Amino acid sequence: xxxxxxxxxxxxxxxxxxxxxxxxxxxxxxxxxxxxxxxxxxxxxxxxxxxxxxxxxxxxxxxxxxxxxxxxxxxxxxxxxxxxxxxxxxxxxxxxxxxxxxxxxxxxxxxxxxxxxxxxxxxxxxxxxxxxxxxxxxxxxxxxxxxxxxxxxxxxxxxxxxxxxxxxxxxxxxxxxxxxxxxxxxxxxxxxxxxxxxxxxxxxxxxxxxxxxxxxxxxxxxxxxxxxxxxxxxxxxxxxxxxxxxxxxxxxxxxxxxxxxxx
Amino acid sequence: xxxxxxxxxxxxxxxxxxxxxxxxxxxxxxxxxxxxxxxxxxxxxxxxxxxxxxxxxxxxxxxxxxxxxxxxxxxxxxxxxxxxxxxxxxxxxxxxxxxxxxxxxxxxxxxxxxxxxxxxxxxxxxxxxxxxxxxxxxxxxxxxxxxxxxxxxxxxxxxxxxxxxxxxxxxxxxxxxxxxxxxxxxxxxxxxxxxxxxxxxxxxxxxxxxxxxxxxxxxxxxxxxxxxxxxxxxxxxxxxxxxxxxxxxxxxxxxxxxxxxxxxxxxxxxxxxxxxxxxxxxxxxxxxxxxxxxxxxxxxxxx
Ligand SMILES: Cc1cc2nc3c(=O)[nH]c(=O)nc-3n(C[C@H](O)[C@H](O)[C@H](O)COP(=O)(O)OP(=O)(O)OC[C@H]3O[C@@H](n4cnc5c(N)ncnc54)[C@H](O)[C@@H]3O)c2cc1C
Ligand SMILES: Nc1ncnc2c1ncn2[C@@H]1O[C@H](COP(=O)(O)O)[C@@H](O)[C@H]1O
Numbered sequence: 001x002x003x004x005x006x007x008x009x010x011x012x013x014x015x016x017x018x019x020x021x022x023x024x025x026x027x028x029x030x031x032x033x034x035x036x037x038x039x040x041x042x043x044x045x046x047x048x049x050x051x052x053x054x055x056x057x058x059x060x061x062x063x064x065x066x067x068x069x070x071x072x073x074x075x076x077x078x079x080x081x082x083x084x085x086x087x088x089x090x091x092x093x094x095x096x097x098x099x100x101x102x103x104x105x106x107x108x109x110x111x112x113x114x115x116x117x118x119x120x121x122x123x124x125x126x127x128x129x130x131x132x133x134x135x136x137x138x139x140x141x142x143x144x145x146x147x148x149x150x151x152x153x154x155x156x157x158x159x160x161x162x163x164x165x166x167x168x169x170x171x172x173x174x175x176x177x178x179x180x181x182x183x184x185x186x187x188x189x190x191x192x193x194x195x196x197x198x199x200x201x202x203x204x205x206x207x208x209x210x211x212x213x214x215x216x217x218x219x220x221x222x223x224x225x226x227x228x229x230x231x232x233x234x235x236x237x238x239x240x241x242x243x244x245x246x247x248x249x250x251x252x253x254x255x256x257x258x259x260x261x262x263x
Numbered sequence: 264x265x266x267x268x269x270x271x272x273x274x275x276x277x278x279x280x281x282x283x284x285x286x287x288x289x290x291x292x293x294x295x296x297x298x299x300x301x302x303x304x305x306x307x308x309x310x311x312x313x314x315x316x317x318x319x320x321x322x323x324x325x326x327x328x329x330x331x332x333x334x335x336x337x338x339x340x341x342x343x344x345x346x347x348x349x350x351x352x353x354x355x356x357x358x359x360x361x362x363x364x365x366x367x368x369x370x371x372x373x374x375x376x377x378x379x380x381x382x383x384x385x386x387x388x389x390x391x392x393x394x395x396x397x398x399x400x401x402x403x404x405x406x407x408x409x410x411x412x413x414x415x416x417x418x419x420x421x422x423x424x425x426x427x428x429x430x431x432x433x434x435x436x437x438x439x440x441x442x443x444x445x446x447x448x449x450x451x452x453x454x455x456x457x458x459x460x461x462x463x464x465x466x467x468x469x470x471x472x473x474x475x476x477x478x479x480x481x482x483x484x485x486x487x488x489x490x491x492x493x494x495x496x497x498x499x500x501x502x503x504x505x506x507x508x509x510x511x512x513x514x515x516x517x518x519x520x521x522x523x524x525x526x527x528x529x530x531x532x533x534x535x536x537x538x539x540x541x542x543x544x545x546x547x548x549x550x551x552x553x554x555x556x557x558x559x560x561x562x563x564x565x566x
Contacts (some may be wrong), residue, residue: 016538121355129371142524160325161500164500165439166436167436169434169436234530234542242559243559243560246531252369254507254528
């Protein structure tokens with residue numbers, strides 16, 4: 001079986017975000033990039049499936065983005081993907097989900113994947129659209145928010161996570177696309193030998209035009225820092241002083257210290 | 264006047280109560296509204312308008328191919344400017360299918376209206392975007408709790424029908440894993456987030472909880488990593504807590520975590536990132552490395 005996994009490279013969310021000159025997305029200066037959390041689960045599940053199937057199974061990892069995303073493709077290959085596809089697109093960060101999906105579908109259309117894995121959402125844009133749109137464009141059956149996955153013969157069984165932590169167990173006909181939720185598995189850490197091996201694996205580079213990128217369906221009219229509505233006091237400084245102030249505030253604002261906490 | 268088609272949902276035999284935020288949104292938008300539901304006749308929304316209705320006993324609860332066809336039927340009948348879902352496990356699954364079929368723009372997790380577009384959070388809630396649809400009809404999903412719930416009136420039901428062939432089949436539901444730990448009555452909850460860094464540092468969080476006479480909670484990555492039991496997860500897919508004191512140690516404050524603790528009394532966050540979104544709901548953010556700060560705080564509390 002041929003398996004495809006789609007990964008996005010996103011900034012570390014602990015970084016400081018500033019709007020770019022156009023005011024439509026963030027300026028990348030000073031941000032560190034890594035694989036989208038959700039996509040690590042997607043890569044792990046694809047590789048596990050390949051390992052279970054043995055022999056003929058093969059995993060392709062695909063990412064759309066500027067040259068920096070090659071690092072994320074290499075990481076996925078070090079986790080066990082056989083080959084990489086880089087859709088080189090300097091403008092990817094500001095493409096809408098429909099455009100990204102059109103490129104992924106453009107690549108996958110003639111290649112007969114039995115299973116496609118994506119993350120359920122990206123950490124930076126977080127639209128939770130790209131995976132489902134790819135499935136619709138390709139006519140694949142699809143289930144989102146997988147926290148459990150198994151596959152036999154012509155069907156896949158997916159545990160979908162619902163509100164409150166309940167699950168819906170669903171069966172999909174193959175070919176299918178599954179969007180992966182946190183906790184689906186335990187993504188492996190690439191070992192040094194595998195990192196070295198990944199450097200020698202095939203990496204194909206394609207352009208958006210070759211894949212038939214579509215026109216956008218939305219436009220960004222503004223991008224700014226989220227102004228806080230609450231009134232949060234921020235304390236900084238030397239640790240002893242900080243601890244003393246926290247205790248004073250606990251005393252003023254809560255009853256916990258009087259109730260027997262603080263021992 | 265613009266028209267909105269609101270998509271309500273049912274799950275495990277019940278109408279999902281959040282549906283009431285859909286008419287609240289339509290009012291905020293100043294649009295007319297009608298509704299569509301695959302549900303149960305004894306669980307109808309309190310909504311004053313046309314309800315395109317299909318029976319879930321016939322069409323299934325989670326049956327995306329078929330629900331997509333049913334919603335598209337209602338779209339044909341109403342010709343709306345907006346098709347609106349809640350951003351729920353049902354909505355984020357179905358909305359892009361409907362959008363793709365219509366080649367319509369979709370804006371996900373809308374939390375406001377303004378500047379000729381829809382406001383939505385990004386970058387883990389640190390930033391916000393205003394997005395404008397470029398297609399005549401747009402599909403939207405709404406952030407839970409962002410718009411006022413509105414209930415009232417009797418729906419006028421119009422039957423919906425569609426072909427039943429499906430590539431996805433719902434087999435069964437499973438209850439939450441749980442673990443027998445009920446944090447909902449705790450007066451103090453001290454929770455560990457991914458910022459604790461290593462399993463060993465959970466002991467610091469435990470020690471602080473003990474010093475404050477409280478319980479230990481966790482964010483999702485911490486239970487996923489197996490550092491704490493699943494039953495201690497707080498958030499939209501875990502427990503909801505409302506202690507008089509909540510201390511978040513190394514928790515960024517993602518919307519799904521905040522959903523489970525925003526009813527807390529006094530909230531203290533300990534975080535190296537002073538811009539962490541947890542500041543939105545915290546009274547106090549101690550900008551410090553928890554590995555260094557917690558031992559100091561604990562020893563002061565004990566003395
Ligand atoms: C459908 C869905 C449901 C979800 N349900 C839940 C849920 O129920 N509960 C839940 O928690 N999440 C849930 N999530 C996941 C959620 O979106 C976040 O990914 C998660 O809450 C992040 O956990 P965190 O804050 O511990 O980690 P991170 O977001 O990685 O944050 C770590 C924080 O620690 C800080 N930090 C790092 N090092 C230190 C240090 N040394 N000292 C102090 N601070 C430090 C960082 O600045 C950062 O703010 C759900 C997601 C989805 C899509
Ligand atoms: N630029 C991209 N390249 C490859 N895959 C992507 C890209 N953007 C999004 N995806 C995939 O689609 C999922 C959902 O993304 P989103 O719709 O942006 O929330 C991600 O988890 C990825 O698996």
